[in-house]
Amino acid sequence: MATVILLRHGRSTANGSGVLAGRTPNVGLDDTGREQAGALCQRLKDVPLAEAVVSPLLRCKQTVAPLVADRGLVRAIDPRLSEVDYGEWTGRELKTLVKEPLWRVVQAHPSAAVFPGGEGLAGMQARAVAAVREHDARITAAHGEEAVWLLCSHGDVLKALLADALGQHLDSFQRIVVDPASISVVRYTETRPFVLRMNDHGPDFAGIVPPKPKRGRKKASSDAEVGGTTGQSSTARGNLR
Template identity: 65%
Template sequence: MPTVILVRHGRSTANASGVLAGRLPGVHLDDTGVEQAVAVGDRLAGVRLAAAVTSPLERCRETCREITRLQVGTVRATTDKQLSECDYGEWQGRPLKDLAKEKLWRTVQAQPSAATFPGGESMRAMQDRGVAAIRRHDARVAAEHGDDAVWLAVSHGDVIKSILADALGTHLDLFQRIHVDPASVSIVRYSESRPFVLGTNTHAGDLSWLTPPKKSRRRRSADAEVGGGAGPQPQTGTS
């Protein structure tokens, strides 16, 4: 049962200008986005990351680089196109204020499972590939590093929202109720019985508790704690 830290890329130049970037090349983090990514790296400095996987788009690779810079050991990030942004087709590159006038916009808001972007992909296909990629990498990390491993996945807002919806057992048509800000951290742990959602859209706080002390490591139960449990063991020093 590894733990995956889902991070949306920091604010991009397209985010700041109100444009739907999609998969357009050359969309980078702006200055605020770089600062946000550095802050996530600070939050994760005490977490031993077993692996890092990122969308191939520049803004995600830049975010991943800033996050892993403070890791004690070398974390070599790999890219996976299955974690790339939704293919918005003819919508990409257009101002959001103009897209909001399109008839399809209402479908995206109210029934995203029925939305297919002109010249692009459906939101259902986006969710299917995103969830499949996360589960595939999670199984690989478990096989290579054990059930206590923690790994990083850097992706995009709608992709992460769809992954969280699946983990929560929520229909895609309700995924717009989930909010995922730039450089926010969400946390999921998968098990044989169910996923456990440990956090969504967080912006602050040390996350070293995600890496259990070596001396107390034991196989995590796949059962939910009745009553809520005692929570993670406090960190009393380096391990």
């Protein structure tokens, strides 16, 4: 299967404001976020990208815009990758939300959390996982198993995708950190995903690109390397033999 780069949008005007923006319309990138978006072209310069699939919210569209323009990428919008629908919590200050009984549920038992007038975190994870696997299968069929594609979404959505890829229960997803403009990388296979990077702010992602298959080579295995990989060249194969 293909390799997916999970990109969180750059810093937005709402990040750090103390307000839960959620799906509030027209929340765009701040100055730092725009710099982060521009830097993606250089950070991913050694990574050939097949497509980009993006949340419909403005901050995600703005984040990928320079890269899409630079590469001439096909960009698809998928509502299943949108931010959590926080319902009545949208636009409220975090300092007041922490006093709500639901706050402790969100922190300690998120799989049971359903936002009033909105959606549950379990439902969010289900829609996001369905989307990433569907797009991965589609892009693999169109571009081959060595394809790399970009998915741009939001913090909680990406944390839920990583929890699924790691085989963790959703109740553990609050242990995962996904910063603005950070990159995580997952390679899906027939039987399991391999997590190659998490919350990475580095400039070099050449190592995530799978090598071209050798002539006569059998289809890549989903088996993990017993005893661990042997370094970047093995990591670049995504732990596949």
